[in-house]
Amino acid sequence: MGRVSTAGAGAGGLAFSAEGLGKVYKTGDTEVRALRGVDLAIPTGEILVLLGPSGSGKSTLLNIIGGLDRPTSGKLHYGETELTCLNDADLTRFRRDHVGFIFQFYNLIPSLTAEENVRLVTDIAVDPMPAADALALVGLLDRRDHYPAQLSGGEQQRVAVARAIAKRPSVLLCDEPTGALDSATGIRVLEALAQANRELGTTVVIITHNAGIAAMADRVFRFLDGRIARIEVNAQPAQPSAISW
């Protein structure tokens, strides 16, 4: 399990906590401050939605949380593990064991069938569910032998969800998961995410432009200019089926 401990990431605790996270991108002579001192606490088992305009720092935060990127300043903890001081191999190990990713453009491997795309993850995970079960969870078992090019956008994104949940991740990080989908298809994908949260206790973080999706969140972080401008707690999260846009 490398240097990443899961202690404290269990139910009731905090999945992630951060103090003063900052991120500066340097391109040539110009500096872009993507994050300007973010403090946050993400409780385990919640659905969290990050809302905000383009360039407000949501994706940067998500990438740092997922171990794809490093902050320039501040500290980030996953449970009791300080992610900010892990080396590259430990971060990879963290992603492999704990994190499921879902992206706007699915990022499926075109040369692998739906089931094989899921197997990419189950091949290396510690305690995965069978690939077929993951596909069954998103309602795509009958399309297991189809290649991505033979699936609709919504189906591809559901394969991506199946791939992300097959390892039984502690966290699901979703960057605009419905961005390329129509509303009906988008809702099916959100239902799959809610189901993972409900049945596997997975903490789900969703980035979106779409304010409607905030209705299903336990907590909503509103981003502006690299900071969390406001946090809203939703006492009665809605079912995805009740959302529309």
Added chain:
Amino acid sequence: MRSLDLKLVRDLWHLRGQAIAIALVLAAATATFVMSLGVHRSLAETRDAYYARNHFGDIFVGMTRAPRSVVDRIAAIPGVRRAEGGIQQYATLNFPRRVVPVRALLNAVEPDGPNHLNQVTLRQGRLPRASDPGEVVADEAFAKANGLAVGSQIEALIYGRKQNLRIVGIGLAPNFIYALAPGDIIPDDERFGVFWIGRKALEAATDRTEAINSLSLTLERGASGSDVIHALDSILAPFGGSGAYGRKDHLSHAFLDNELMQLSAMTRVIPPVFLLVAVFLVYIVLGRMIRTERTQIGLIKAFGYSDWAIGRHYLKFALAIALLATVMGTAAGIWMGDAMTRLYAQYYRFPFLYYRISLSVIVAAAALSFAAAALGAIGGVRSAVRLTPAVAMSPPPPPAYRAGTVERLGKAAGFSAIGHMIVRHIARWPGRAVITVSGVALSGGLLFATTQFIDSSRTMIDSFFFRAQRQDLTVTFTEPRNASALYALAQVPGVLRVEPTRAVSVKLSNGKRIERTAIESLPANSQLGLRIDRHGNAVALPASGLMLSSQLASKLAVRIGDRVDVEMLGGRRTQRSLPVASIVDEFVGARAYSSEQTLESITRDASPVGAALVRIDPSARDSILTRLRDAPMILGVTEKAAALVKFRAMIDDNMLTMIAFYVAFASAIAVGVVYNSARILFSERAHELATLRVLGYFRSEVGLVLLGELGLLVAASLPIGCFVGYGMGQLMTAMFSSDLFRLPFAPSRASYGWSSVIVLIAAMTTALTVARRVQKLDMVRVLKGRE
């Protein structure tokens, strides 16, 4: 157009690694071409100029003894421009501190006379004066090897008489560009030298006043050599003429010709391999480039650029690579050509030999490079021309993957998802896989074809020096002796065995096919001189009839059971018809053999002994050689071990230098092919590789996707490379064979191994350098956008 050219420059810079890798392969073609054709031209032109300036003869003949007046009769033969008679006499030189006998061939010169054929070029000093019979000119290579200079004195045994020679000049002549002692197959500058001495002095020393024993002549333009030879032979028949021959049978000329033939064979075989690979590399790289720039192409066309402007743009990309290759290849070719020429200058004695850079060779090499690049570009350029803006600007259809047969087998064998990714990608781009496999296979093939020359020469050495020649020394007598000479040799302490051998010059003919050669005879129970076929087996001499080497048999177009006409050259000039009793597949020379009795039936004498094969106790070598050196009846002693050392040194110098060049070039192919395949693979899969990293695959595991595919292709290419190399090696040994040597094709397992290992190292190092890019994969950026 200027902005498109700016794009061209930037593209070239962006793809510089791939462009340079292709340029390396093309440069190898250019370099080989410039080197081999350049060296060929330098050698041929130097030779021709030397022949012309020093009046090298067209026809040569030896005889026992003829009056000088015969020269005028010969000069009157129609077609003869100029004839000159002379004396050639072997002598032994006394170097008191050396145990090894040193031989010299003395040639008569007219010190103050008219322009001579086979004229001597003086390097230092002057020609001998008629007034001083002891003055000689020594050949440059011999003088250098033995530390002789103008003013040095040597004691010589000429025609049984001791005489002091004083070197007054150092020189060289066109009939001794390649100087071999009789019986030797490799020049030995320390043990054999050519000398020029005043005619009167040599006449006096050899009791040949106003007589000659050799003659050269030049022909009028357009005269028939064979008519003149025929006339010459009938005039000289009464004087023991040993059969006239043209340049092609002149030893020095034949060796040089052999070298030129090999160089031109190399020009024909090797550059095409590189050119072919380069065509394919340009094809795949440009193809990929155009696929990735599809949208840009649409946009540029939408702005109003013509189809042809776009086509020309991509063609220029390929031609720019060819330009780079021409510059690199020409520089490398000149450097190598210069090195090769210096090597040749060690074995071939020219007054001047330097690598001459020929503009026409460079232009031809450049034309080949440009043609190959353009040919490779045709496919890509055509697809760029055909793209319509609307189609180009919409995204390309997603690649259709399918599980193939291999895969269904793989499923049964439990392929991982990564395994499927690798196999399906290969199946998706079969053309590119074929190009990668065949490119690497050609690289391995070329390596194999060149390294097997080491096996080839080893086999030849083993066959010639160890299996056939079992003697330690070959002792040549000043004139044919009887059996008592053998007895005397056998009495020398340390001599273990002595066997007589004899060679008689003959003309063999089958209808219009005529070959000059010698028939060699050995005792029936010989243990020291065996005939060995190419499989390494000893072949017994036939009791009657002739045994021909397979080379000779094929030149005469005869098979076992056919009859050949044998005409003895010199002596009694007897003529007989003899059956071909057997054919032996030998590597060296085109010779004939018979039993002693059969040879006697041709010569009609009681087999005098011309030479003896001697086996000695190695510890007595020095004392035996000293005794032989001082024996007046002995003309020369060839020591097998020394010839072997020389032969191996020549192979090391010449062949290993060549092989080193080709190992570098063949590796360039492997590097060029693998680098381009890897870069294309990486650029196509960057998105997928980043996805794998995000999913939690380690860098090493992600690198495996790249290396796995390349590894599979390289692994597939290795056996194919051995197969290709087998064919190429066979072709090249056949092309490198001549009348003088026939190289055996006898590849060892080590050659298969070495060529595979070198390819593997070149391919895998290259693949690893590309796989290191996985380190720099920017997961975040790649995942932001659609592929």
